[in-house]
Amino acid sequence: MTKKIVNYILFITFTLFAVIQLNDPDSILWFSIYFFVALICLIANFKTIPKSILIITITGLLAFSAFHFSLFIDYLHTENKEEIFGAMVYEKPYLEGTREFIGLLIAAVGVIYQLKKPKRIQE
Structure with missing residues (x-):
């Protein structure tokens, strides 16, 4: 029951x-990624999702996040870390790249959670 609530x-x-x-210039891409992960979490409450689909999704999310890793490293080298919570600044692409990197990692963790087997009630 706990897994269903989560x-x-x-x-x-x-x-x-x-x-x-939806307000991003590349909104279709990011909406699709996050909504696909949302659907995986919902469908998992009603049907077992094949492990291969979950692993392919996790691999895709992590691979895509790797493209943003260098921007995340650039962000880590900045002094003003709270900029990440502000508006997008075109002179600082590492801000958006870091947000995308972290978002993809969070999405991957959401799908990894689906690999967790529910505990059976012991009789």
């Missing part, structure tokens, strides 16, 4: 992530 929370969270992306 999955509903994850579904709502990733759906909100997806909706927030």
